[in-house]
Amino acid sequence: MPVRFTEEDLFCPTETALGIIGGKWKGMILWCLAQRTMRFSELHRTVPDITQRMLTKQLRDLERYDIIERKVYAQVPPKVEYSLSKQGQKLKFILDDLEEWSRSYLEEKAAKNETS
Amino acid sequence: MPVRFTEEDLFCPTETALGIIGGKWKGMILWCLAQRTMRFSELHRTVPDITQRMLTKQLRDLERYDIIERKVYAQVPPKVEYSLSKQGQKLKFILDDLEEWSRSYLEEKAAKNETS
DNA sequence: CGGTATCCTAATGGATACTG
DNA sequence: CAGTATCCATTAGGATACCG
Numbered sequence: 511m512p513v514r515f516t517e518e519d520l521f522c523p524t525e526t527a528l529g530i531i532g533g534k535w536k537g538m539i540l541w542c543l544a545q546r547t548m549r550f551s552e553l554h555r556t557v558p559d560i561t562q563r564m565l566t567k568q569l570r571d572l573e574r575y576d577i578i579e580r581k582v583y584a585q586v587p588p589k590v591e592y593s594l595s596k597q598g599q600k601l602k603f604i605l606d607d608l609e610e611w612s613r614s615y616l617e618e619k620a621a622k623n624e625t626s
Numbered sequence: 627m628p629v630r631f632t633e634e635d636l637f638c639p640t641e642t643a644l645g646i647i648g649g650k651w652k653g654m655i656l657w658c659l660a661q662r663t664m665r666f667s668e669l670h671r672t673v674p675d676i677t678q679r680m681l682t683k684q685l686r687d688l689e690r691y692d693i694i695e696r697k698v699y700a701q702v703p704p705k706v707e708y709s710l711s712k713q714g715q716k717l718k719f720i721l722d723d724l725e726e727w728s729r730s731y732l733e734e735k736a737a738k739n740e741t742s
Numbered sequence: 743c744g745g746t747a748t749c750c751t752a753a754t755g756g757a758t759a760c761t762g
Numbered sequence: 763c764a765g766t767a768t769c770c771a772t773t774a775g776g777a778t779a780c781c782g
Contacts, residue, residue, distance in 0.1 A: 523728030524721055528644075528653040534755070537644040550764050561756060566765060587763045588762085597731055604727055605640055607720045612639035615713055619692075650775070666744050677776060682745060703743045704782090 530575050535560055535568045537605070540594070543578060544602045547593040577601060646691050651676055651684045653721070656710070659694060660718045663709040693717060 531537060535557065542548060542556050554565055569592060572578040577598040583589040594602060647653060651673065658664060658672050670681055685708060688694040693714040699705040710718060 522654050522657055522725075523732060524653040524657050524725045526732065527724045527728040528648060532644060532648045537640040538638045541638055541640050554764090561758095562765070563757090563767090564755065567755090582764095586762095588765085590764060597734070600727055600730075604720065604723045607723065608643045609638075609640045611716055611720055612643040614716075616639060616642065618713070670744090677778095678745070679747090679777090680775065683775090698744095702782095704745085706744060 530572075530577065531601070531605075533568065533571075535564060536572065539565075539568055539572065540577070540598065540601065540605060541609075543592055543594050543598070544605065547591050550590050550592070553592065572598075646688075646693065647717070647721075649684065651680060652688065655681075655684055655688065656693070656714065656717065656721060657725075659708055659710050659714070660721065663707050666706050666708070669708065688714075 531540065538557050539553065542553055548556070550565070550569075553569075554560065554562065557565065560568075569578065569580070573580050576595050579593050579595045579598075581591045581593070583591070647656065654673050655669065658669055664672070666681070666685075669685075670676065670678065673681065676684075685694065685696070689696050692711050695709050695711050695714075697707045697709070699707070
């Protein structure tokens with residue numbers, strides 16, 4: 511994903527958005543940060559099975575696109591807090607809708623599997 | 627992505643949804659089919675630069691998750707139409723929101739780039 | 743027209759060790 | 763605590779040729 515967006519993005523902005531929130535971990539990270547501001551280590555504990563490397567990488571991506579904010583406290587041991595930015599807050603509502611859709615989707619699937 | 631969903635999915639359904647609509651092409655394909663039912667060749671012309679292989683693969687994925695429907699007309703030359711399923715229709719509204727978010731996001735970005 | 747099959751490259755993700 | 767660095771495995775995606 512580029513930081514300067516192209517004509518492609520303007521042709522289908524949905525694609526852009528999916529590029530930003532896509533991947534294996536971003537949904538869950540955003541979901542966590544939508545609940546509350548969290549430190550790196552908290553995220554690491556909360557997101558199941560993510561490695562430090564991946565967590566760092568995803569957070570850097572999200573920060574780069576101004577979806578989250580990173581606040582470093584100048585202290586030892588270090589403390590870094592992550593939170594949703596203004597854009598991230600807006601995105602949260604959509605992710606909520608997506609979660610709701612997914613729930614009903616999974617329920618319907620489960621019901622179908624029972625009757626079949 | 628499994629067809630039988632796991633406890634992981636129930637822990638964070640958003641992840642599931644992003645797994646279904648993620649990837650390079652699915653957003654745009656769904657966006658096309660949200661406009662209207664389309665034949666394979668129409669999709670192929672409309673989605674820029676997608677290969678036949680990729681288009682087929684994405685359509686199979688979406689069909690497998692019951693997001694779209696595939697209707698084959700028994701005629702020569704063959705005619706196959708793709709459309710949104712009921713679940714796909716519901717998803718459409720969320721993708722619309724996502725598109726709107728993305729537009730405002732890109733606009734803000736563009737504005738920032740001008741002033742900087 | 744609407745696909746498959748084969749082969750290949752690029753991108754993503756993971757394991758592990760190390761550090762200010 | 764909050765990261766990097768290195769190396770490796772897996773997956774996504776692309777080029778091309780062929781088929782009913």
